[in-house]
Amino acid sequence: MQVHRLDTRDADFDARLDALLDRAPEAGAEVVRAVDQIIADVRQRGDAALVELTNRFDRRTLTSAAELSVPRETRQHAWDALDPALRDALEQAATRIRAYAEHQKLQGFEFTDGLGNRLGQQVTPLDRVGLYVPGGKAAYPSSVLMNAIPARVAGVDEIVMVVPAPGGELNPVVLAAAHLAGVDRVFTLGGAQAVAALAYGTQTIPSVDKIVGPGNAFVAAAKRAVFGKVGIDSIAGPSEIVVISDGASDPRWIAMDLFSQAEHGEDSESILISTDAAFLDRVAAAMDERVATLPRAGIVEVSIRERGALILVRDLDEACAVSNRIAPEHLELAVDAPRALLPKIRHAGAIFIGRHTPEAFGDYCAGPNHVLPTSRAARFSNPLGVYEFQKRSSLIECTPEGARPLAAIAGRIADAEGLQAHAQSARDRA
Amino acid sequence: MQVHRLDTRDADFDARLDALLDRAPEAGAEVVRAVDQIIADVRQRGDAALVELTNRFDRRTLTSAAELSVPRETRQHAWDALDPALRDALEQAATRIRAYAEHQKLQGFEFTDGLGNRLGQQVTPLDRVGLYVPGGKAAYPSSVLMNAIPARVAGVDEIVMVVPAPGGELNPVVLAAAHLAGVDRVFTLGGAQAVAALAYGTQTIPSVDKIVGPGNAFVAAAKRAVFGKVGIDSIAGPSEIVVISDGASDPRWIAMDLFSQAEHGEDSESILISTDAAFLDRVAAAMDERVATLPRAGIVEVSIRERGALILVRDLDEACAVSNRIAPEHLELAVDAPRALLPKIRHAGAIFIGRHTPEAFGDYCAGPNHVLPTSRAARFSNPLGVYEFQKRSSLIECTPEGARPLAAIAGRIADAEGLQAHAQSARDRA
Known part of the structure; x- marks a missing residue:
């Protein structure tokens, strides 16, 4: 299969890497205009606008906004009806996500200055948060756990989830995950209209203090527009992985790790950086061999061709420097002494240390959040975490x-x- | 002087309070369009666009972008030339801001799960941040200290400050503060063009990872537009204060505390909540008496008339509930046992505890940051702090x-x- 081959020794390396990375997610002017209209409409007409827009965009036949609500019993039934093995896996994942999240809680502090005054910081949870879950083919139960559990650990009073149900269809595993994660209310609502309803409230949808969760271009533009009125987590871009390898891993493993990003979509970015040219060839061969086994082979091939790269570097220090330039969402350190590289990694959403830690563990069950900064945002932002659902007040006495x-x-x-x-x-x- | 009088016992209380608070900062469509054009221009033409736009908007006569730079010696000279008493005050303020900031540093963590895997979080500083300082009449040296010192404490490599110099004029105290705070580079650049330059970089202006600092509607719209490409702190709105009083403070003090917000601008919000109707009258009388002493009396009178309020409540619990609805930037607890109220305060940027802690201390020298969430953003966001200049990477091994x-x-x-x-x-x- 086709994949970019780069070498830091080449004169055009910088230019080629920049070209590969140049894809900041920017909404077109038409999307922004459409989203502005939708938000204005929901603010003005509330529920009536929601019913109309949902019928139009999601091909529903609602007659009232009350029908948007998914009752608690429906979620409970979805959970009960789940394959026990999957239920067990989700439960174990939830337990691990919760255990990790407990470590992230912000703590207040107080101290006395030299004059006898008390200074400090008080930490409180947000009152109510909105969780956007994409519907249709990209409706992932793992995203429900990753977004809702940290909010619950933070002590948020009420978690309101919205998920579109195109044509009335709803992924039962997503509903089951909402039950498991302790989501309080669920509405089958999506797109910019869902974001507008959560930001401003309607007769049926309560307004929230912060909106988290990924979505398409309309959702992203709506989140940008309501930022300030409510908090938002980040503007999610395509998924990314960088693997740094010393050439001693099984090339078949590394090939599949790259594919695990590539299969997310044709704009995913999968980059292998290695000091070993022969290893890059072996990974390329393993990709050719293993791609055929995948149901999403078509997506993987386009993604690897457009956004994949095998990069040869002089040494592992240079590998870290290249990775820092990319500031990837996910970084695997598939080397002999991975801990030695850690202090050299300045920008990465999550770092997977050693050959036995594939990125896929982080997506589901390792514990840390799978909502991570994309499109080089690891330069300045954080994984989703408990701290995103808490805030600080300064104290002066x-x-x-x-x-x-x-x-x-x-x-x-x-x-x-x-x-x-x-x-x-x-x-x-x- | 004129001021709104509200009483929670009145039937129309909720509606009147909502009307008073309803002023989310929203940029007009023309501002957004103008800003989008400026950003596109700076991205396309770099320095040439900066020179043109700065000459036009700031009435300068630059011939090259190199003239935008304010050399280190100029800042040093501004510092040396300062009135020693002011220099001393700024130094003491900086020391206190730094001491408080040290307490805010994020710490990483690691732990071993039940399976022997290591999980954790690594904290690193941002590489380079941009600090926007408004020019002209609102050029405040305290803002330079409040924005730059936490970045320095976080370990940021390079702090780039931009400040417009309308007509070539630059506040020497602002330059002196930049010297004191250890700002690395200063450019006389403002407006959306400054934000665009910091986000995308030009031949002369380095691109940064995050842009912080307040600005006018154009700056706010530009920050919203570049959010994602770089981090931003928040969209600053007008300043706000809520004072909760039990009626036992000196009414003249409380009047002046309200004025200290009101003098920021005609859209500032100054609200007193008290259980004591007679005290509200006394404060109103004190406002009448003290306003005449102020050079900015005109601004204060408009601000208090449009956005000021004296609110009578049944008890201090209700006072806290009303304050939580407002989620003010600044909250003074001018009561006998202020600590008893703290657990009831859910949303406030900074809390000033007790009768001897006026909000003005927080603006300059108490230690905590004076960049605080406005327009009810205290429901979901934080004071500016060291943590805004650090970010986390998840660790999985x-x-x-x-x-x-x-x-x-x-x-x-x-x-x-x-x-x-x-x-x-x-x-x-x-």
Whole structure:
């Protein structure tokens, strides 16, 4: 199969790598315009707009917004009806995701300054969050667990999930996962109209404080538009993997690891970086051999051809430097002494350490979240986590004596800024 | 002076409070369109666009982008030339901001699961951040300290500051603060063009990983547009204060505390909530008396008339509930036992505890950041802090034995999701 071959020794390496990575997700102007109209419509007409838009976009025949609600018993039944082996796997995954999330909880702090004043930070959970779950072919129960469990661990009061049901169809495993994760309310609603309803509320859909979860271009544009009115997690782009290999792994394993990203979609990015040219050839051969076994071989082939790459580097330090430039969502360190590379990795959403840690473990059950920064956002953002469902308030408590020196400092700077009420308010305590 | 008077016992209380709060900052369509064009122009023409746009919007006469740079010596000179008393105040403020910030540093963690696998989180600083500082009348040295110091404490490699110089004028105190805070590079650049340059880079301006700092409607719209390509802190709205009083504070102090928000601008929001109707009257009288002393009395009067309110409540519990609805940027607890109220405060950017802790301390020198969530964003977001300049990478390291049970779980869920490459990649390690 076709795949880009790059070598850091080549004069055009930088340009070729940049070209491969150049695909920031940007919404077209028509998408933005359509989304703005949908949001305005939902704000103005509430439930009536939701019913109309859902009937149109999801081919439903709703007569009232009440029909959007999926009752708790329906979710319970979906759970009960699940294949016991799958139920067991989901339960084990949920337990591990919860255990990891417990480690992420933010803690407040307080200390006393040299003047006797108390300073600190108070941490509180969000009241209500909205969880967007894509419908149709990309309706993944694992996403429900990954988004809902950290919110529950954070102490969020109410989790509201929306999932479109195109043509009325709903993935029962997604409903079962919502039951397992303890989602409070579920509505069969999708697209920009779902985001607008969660941000502004309608008669039927409660407004939330933050909206998390992936979606298509319309959902992404809607999240960008309502950001500020509510919090959002991030704008999700196509999935990515970088594997750094010393050439000593089974090439068949590495080929399948690359495919596990490639099968997500034709715009997924799967990159292998190795110090061993012969190993790159062996992985290429293993890809040829193994692709035929996959039901999604067609998607994989396009993805690997368009966005896949085998990169030859001089040494593992250079491998880390190239990986840092990519700032991948997922990074596998398939080398002998992976811990030695860790301090050199500056940007990566999740790091899979050693030959026995494939990225797929992280997607389902290792424990850390599978919602990770994409499109180089690992340079500045975080995996989804408990901390995304908590927020901090600064605490300041002055004693009458401790206030005096602060009054002098604040007064002086406020004078310089021409803010006399600030200065006077401070000096009132002097 | 005129101010809204509300009472929770009134039938129309909810409606009147909602009307008072209804002012989510939303950019007009023309602003968005203009900003999109500016961003496209800067991306396409780089420095040439910056020179043109800056000459046009800031009335400059630049001939090359190199003139945008403010050399290190210029900042050093600004610092040296400062009034020693102001220099001392800024130094003390910086020391306190730094000391508080040290407490906010994120820490990584690692633990071993029941199977012998290692799970954890690695924390790293951002490489390069951009700091937007408004120019002209709202050029505040305190903002430079509040934005730059946490980034420095986080370990950010390079801090790039942009500040417009309308008509070539630059506030020397702002430059001095940049010197004190250890800003690495300064450019006299503002508006959407500054945000575009920081997000995409030009020949002269380096691209950054995150852009922080307040700005006007154009800056806010530009930050929203580049979000995803780079990180942003938040979309800043008008300033807000809520004071909860039991009626036993000096009404003149409370009046001036309300004014310290009101003087920021005509759209600032200053709200006093009290259990004591007579105290509300006394504060109103004190406002009448004290406003005349202020150079910005005109702004204060409009702000208090349009967005100010004195709210009578039944008890302090109700005061907290009303405050939680407002989710204010700043909250003063001017009561006898303020600590008893803390657990009841769910949403507030910063909480000023007790009668001797005016909000103005927090603006300058208490230690906690003065960049705080506005427009009810305290429901879901954080004060600016060290954590905004750090990010997390998940860590997963399986042993060959620990991998086997995970392979079974992941394989089974991947089967259910129809992702066979995921399933096979996991099972390769079984």
